[in-house]
Amino acid sequence: MTADAALWLFADQLGPHFTDGPDTHDRDIVLIESAHALRHKGYHRQKLHLVLAAIRALRRDLGDRVTVVEAASYRAGLREYGRPVVVHEPGSHAAHRLVRRLREDGVVTEILPTPGFTLSTRDFAEWVRDRPRYVMEDFYRDQRRRHGVLLEPDGEPVGGRWNTDHDNREPPPSGADTLGVPAPWHPRENEIDERVRADLDAMSGLHTVGEDGPRRFAVSRTEAKRALRRFLDARLPTFGTHQDAMLGGDWAMSHALLSVPINLGLLDPLDVVRQAERRYHDGHAPLSSVEGFTRQILGWREWVWQLYWHLGPDYSRHNALRAETPLPAWWTELDADAVTARCLSVAMAGVRDRGYAHHIQRLMVLGNHALQRGYHPARLTEWFATAFVDGFPWVMPANVIGMSQYADGGIVATKPYAAGGAYINRMSDHCGDCVYDPKVRVGENACPYTAGYWAWMDRSAGRLRGNHRMAKPLGSLERLRDRAAVVEQEHDRNRF
Numbered sequence: 001m002t003a004d005a006a007l008w009l010f011a012d013q014l015g016p017h018f019t020d021g022p023d024t025h026d027r028d029i030v031l032i033e034s035a036h037a038l039r040h041k042g043y044h045r046q047k048l049h050l051v052l053a054a055i056r057a058l059r060r061d062l063g064d065r066v067t068v069v070e071a072a073s074y075r076a077g078l079r080e081y082g083r084p085v086v087v088h089e090p091g092s093h094a095a096h097r098l099v100r101r102l103r104e105d106g107v108v109t110e111i112l113p114t115p116g117f118t119l120s121t122r123d124f125a126e127w128v129r130d131r132p133r134y135v136m137e138d139f140y141r142d143q144r145r146r147h148g149v150l151l152e153p154d155g156e157p158v159g160g161r162w163n164t165d166h167d168n169r170e171p172p173p174s175g176a177d178t179l180g181v182p183a184p185w186h187p188r189e190n191e192i193d194e195r196v197r198a199d200l201d202a203m204s205g206l207h208t209v210g211e212d213g214p215r216r217f218a219v220s221r222t223e224a225k226r227a228l229r230r231f232l233d234a235r236l237p238t239f240g241t242h243q244d245a246m247l248g249g250d251w252a253m254s255h256a257l258l259s260v261p262i263n264l265g266l267l268d269p270l271d272v273v274r275q276a277e278r279r280y281h282d283g284h285a286p287l288s289s290v291e292g293f294t295r296q297i298l299g300w301r302e303w304v305w306q307l308y309w310h311l312g313p314d315y316s317r318h319n320a321l322r323a324e325t326p327l328p329a330w331w332t333e334l335d336a337d338a339v340t341a342r343c344l345s346v347a348m349a350g351v352r353d354r355g356y357a358h359h360i361q362r363l364m365v366l367g368n369h370a371l372q373r374g375y376h377p378a379r380l381t382e383w384f385a386t387a388f389v390d391g392f393p394w395v396m397p398a399n400v401i402g403m404s405q406y407a408d409g410g411i412v413a414t415k416p417y418a419a420g421g422a423y424i425n426r427m428s429d430h431c432g433d434c435v436y437d438p439k440v441r442v443g444e445n446a447c448p449y450t451a452g453y454w455a456w457m458d459r460s461a462g463r464l465r466g467n468h469r470m471a472k473p474l475g476s477l478e479r480l481r482d483r484a485a486v487v488e489q490e491h492d493r494n495r496f
C-alpha cells in the first residue's frame with residue numbers, strides 16, 4: 001500500500017465499495033474495536049456478535065492490509081495506531097461530530113463521501129428544497145429516474161405503473177402455517193464466531209439483552225454475496241405479495257433478510273437493486289416483486305437515511321402526542337413469556353431470540369403497542385436501535401419517531417400507524433388461538449390492541465383533530481357506546 005494516510009473504517013463500512021474506490025484502493029485499513037462503543041448501551045447479544053465477527057472477517061479476508069486495534073475509544077485507538085487517516089462520512093450525528101473534531105486535530109486528513117447510499121446529502125438537500133411536504137413516493141420515482149431502474153427507454157416505468165403496492169398487501173394464505181417459500185440463506189459458523197462468542201462471554205462490564213443463538217446473518221463479503229444470491233434466486237419471485245402478513249410459524253416469510261449485510265456496508269445498494277432488476281428482465285421474477293423490493297432499497301432505505309441528516313439531531317426530541325410512559329421491564333428485557341397476546345408475544349420472541357422481527361411486526365405490533373400505551377418516543381427509539389441486529393442510529397428517527405409513533409405530529413407520515421385487533425386478525429394467523437378476542441373491547445378477553453386503540457384515540461383526540469385523515473376514526477370514537485368503560489379498563493391494564 002502506498003498512500004500515507006490509512007483508511008479508517010467504521011463497522012458499517014465493510015464492503016468493496018468502501019475499500020476499493022479511486023480514493024481508497026491503495027490505502028492500508030484500520031478498524032477499531034472500541035470498548036466504549038461496545039459497552040455504553042445494552043445491545044442485543046447477537047448484534048454485538050455480528051459487528052465483531054464482521055470486523056474480524058474483514059481482517060481475515062484482506063490480510064495484512066487491515067489492522068484491528070482494540071482500544072478504550074475510537075480516539076484512543078487512532079492514537080495507538082499512530083498514523084493519519086481518511087474516513088468516509090459516518091452513519092450517525094455522534095460519529096459525525098467525532099470525525100469533525102478529529103479533522104480539526106489533524107488525525108483525520110480527509111472526509112470522503114459515503115458510497116453506502118446512492119445519493120449524496122447535498123443532492124438530497126437540492127431535491128427537497130422548496131418542497132412543502134416530504135413525500136417518499138416522489139423521492140422514489142426520482143430515484144428510479146436518476147439511476148435508470150425499471151424504466152422504459154422513454155423514461156416511463158416498465159409495466160406502466162410506478163407502484164405495485166396494490167398487489168402486495170395480501171393477507172396470509174388461509175389455513176397455511178408457513179408461506180412455504182424456500183428457506184433463506186443460513187451461515188455456517190466458523191472459528192471467528194467461536195472466538196467472538198468467547199470474547200463476549202469474557203468481557204467485563206458488558207450488559208446485553210436477548211438470547212445468544214446461532215448466527216443467522218451474513219458478516220463477510222462472501223457470505224453477503226451468497227445471502228443476496230439465495231434471496232434473488234429463491235425468494236425474490238415471492239417477495240411482496242404477503243409483505244404485510246404475519247404467520248406465527250414463519251418468522252422469515254418471504255422477506256429479504258438482507259438488512260444486516262446491507263447496513264454493515266457489505267453490499268452496495270445500487271448493485272443489489274440492479275441484480276434484482278435483471279431478474280425481472282430475465283423473466284425470473286414478476287414486476288410486483290422486483291418493484292416492491294426496489295421500492296424498499298432505493299426508496300425507503302435511502303429516504304430514511306436522507307431524512308436522518310436533513311431533519312437533524314433535534315428531530316428525535318419530538319413528542320407531539322406527549323407520550324411519557326417509561327418502557328416496562330418486560331419490554332426492555334424482551335420477556336416474550338410475560339405477554340399473553342399472541343401477536344405481541346411472537347414478535348417479542350423474535351426480537352429476544354434473533355434480534356429480528358419483520359417490518360409489519362415492527363410497525364403494526366411492536367410500534368402500534370408502544371403508540372397505544374404512550375411509550376416515550378426517544379426511549380423507544382433507543383430500544384429499537386439496541387435490541388435489533390440491524391439497528392443503526394440513522395434508521396431510527398424516520399421509522400420510529402415519524403412513521404411508527406407519529407411523534408413529529410405529521411412531518412414524515414400523514415397519519416398515525418395505529419390499528420386495533422381487527423387489522424392484526426386480517427393480516428395474521430395469531431388471533432385464532434389467542435385468549436383475547438379482536439372483536440371484544442370490554443371484559444376479560446378484550447383484545448389489548450382493539451381496546452388499546454380506542455383508549456389511545458380517546459387520549460389523543462384533541463391532538464389529532466386537525467388531521468383530516470383522522471376525521472373518520474374520530475367520528476367513530478364519538479359514537480362508541482362503551483367508550484368510558486374501555487378507557488377505564490385500559491387505564492388499569494397491566495396484562496397484555
Ligand SMILES: Cc1cc2nc3c(=O)[nH]c(=O)nc-3n(C[C@H](O)[C@H](O)[C@H](O)COP(=O)(O)OP(=O)(O)OC[C@H]3O[C@@H](n4cnc5c(N)ncnc54)[C@H](O)[C@@H]3O)c2cc1C
Nearest residue numbers: 255256257258259296300301359362363390391395399404
Ligand atoms: C419501528 C421500525 C423500526 C425499524 N428498525 C429498523 C432497523 O433498525 N434497521 C433497519 O435496517 N430497518 C429498520 N426498519 C425497517 C424495516 O422494518 C427493516 O429494514 C426490515 O424489516 C429488515 O428486514 P429484511 O431485510 O428482511 O427487509 P425486507 O422487508 O425484505 O426489505 C428489504 C430491505 O429494504 C430496506 N428497507 C425496507 N424498509 C425500510 C425502512 N423503512 N427503513 C430502512 N430500510 C428499509 C432494508 O435494507 C431491507 O433489508 C424499521 C421499521 C420500523 C417500522
